[in-house]
Amino acid sequence: MFSHLLKLMWNKRRANGMIFLEILLAFIVLFGVYSFILYNLERYQSPLGFNYENSIGVRLDFDDEMDSLTVLKTQERIRQDLLAMSDVEAVTWIGPVNPFGGSTWQTSSDASGQLIQTQMMFVDKHFGDAAEVEMMDGRWFTEDDLRGKYRPIVVNREYKERFFPNVETIVDSIAEVNGEHIIVGVTNDFKYKSNFAENFPLTFYPQVERMDNGEPFEMMIIRLRPNSLAEVEEPIYNLLVSATKNTDVVIWDMAKDRIKANRPIVIPIVILMVISGFLLINIALGLFGVLFTQINRRRAEIGLRKAMGATPREVTTQFVMEVLIVTLAGLLLGTFFAVQVPILELMDIPGKFFYYGIIAAVLTILLIVTICAFLPSFQASRLQPANVLHED
Structure with missing residues (x-):
């Protein structure tokens, strides 16, 4: 079955190539965002070491x-x-x-x-x-x-x-x-x-x-x-x-000063999260569009498979697997480039955060792709052979 899927994917290489590039781009962005957030989250969780609450600063x-x-x-x-x-x-x-x-x-x-x-x-x-x-x-x-x-x-x-x-x-x-x-x-x-x-x-x-x-x-x-x-x-x-x-004489609230001091990190984190969210939404919509288009073009193929005894579960699995194979290819290439960052020590950040970022990005993309692939694939599995095989 795997070789059959590879042939089907090669025949649709243009559409799959777009999915591949989207996945690769999404991985690179998520990898950077997750690494940055996880690194700063650990630093945020370490204690300041002093009490700033109910305190004021004074300059005279x-x-x-x-x-x-x-x-x-x-x-x-x-x-x-x-x-x-x-x-x-x-x-x-x-x-x-x-x-x-x-x-x-x-x-x-x-x-x-x-x-x-x-x-x-x-x-x-x-x-x-x-x-x-x-x-x-x-x-x-x-x-x-x-x-x-x-x-x-x-x-x-x-x-x-x-x-x-x-x-x-x-x-x-x-x-x-x-x-x-x-x-x-x-x-x-x-x-x-x-x-x-x-x-x-x-x-x-x-x-x-x-x-x-x-x-x-x-x-x-x-x-x-x-x-x-x-x-x-x-x-x-x-x-x-x-x-x-x-x-x-200048008097200031130290609690408010702490919030201001955190902004140079908090604001980029929020911006990166918003950008990542829009990127994931666009990928999800793109996957939906590509899969629905492919399903409409392959209605006869789906009908023939079901007429030959394929179950709805097998039809759903086929479409999901096709998308996951393309996704895994993009993730493997992205991971290859991502691991170079900690290995070559390209940034002054502990390497563990980059590995955490790789894992988090892979899991996020796999989850979104699986969900997006399952819905149109499930719809395809419900097509009736008698209807689609007699379409003009």
Whole structure:
């Protein structure tokens, strides 16, 4: 029967060639879309590592004439005044890199022949508690740590696993990252850019690192009592204007900032899904049209087969198999090209997502093709020999 199907398909090679090209195009598009979505879905599911809910970000401007000691005293006074407000639960000062702000600072060092590349965040001793950072090992740095021989830093899990995978703990070890520092703690996963950001090595530095360059912290994260933002925003603004004698104060909702930070990935995903949906609809309609046309042209053949004893099930199977063979040919060619992407490492994405994309694309196309082929094939199987064999 298989050889018979191949002869029938060769005789209708022009129509089958169009189906073949449609399947190949659909596979390539779905392969790319599925790989992109699955890759970003895994990144989205990994935790951010901090709490952004019921929190606001604040940017203000200190007088450039203030010395470091005056800045530190002003920061602490502002923090205490904010904590005295009933709706404020926690306050922390941070440097130029803020969660969901879009900024990235990175440094690299050659430590004992190993290249250490890490992103940087500058935070104060209260950041761990204010952002509710989950620690994997060690603790957050304190004021006492700043008086030690080495300045303290905290790193994230990715830092530890990428550079020291075989070491049980790196707490209390000396790290040569932007100078010699002592690691006092390791956080769990921490991604400050967006939910779709890749887990990348990250190092938290204390404010003293910025004070050395005459650039004190001028941003804060304030965690509020739930549903209190609307009523507390104006009092916070007035307090900060009074403390800095400067009206250049900006306040934003971190939850809304997270949504904005996710848009560069969410919008392409939605667009790709819409395009893929239209493509699949067009393929389905094309298959329906081709099969109905073929059935109308082969009514005599169908009638003859049924007159010779073919059952409706056998007629349906024949038409479905014809389409599936063409589909499988297109999928095999598409798969051949698709597997070259992970094998040759053409993109900086783990290879498993491309293999997942291949499997998902194949299953989707086979499902749609089977459904589209079954309906007209089932209609063909119900034709009566007495009717079609006597047609002009």
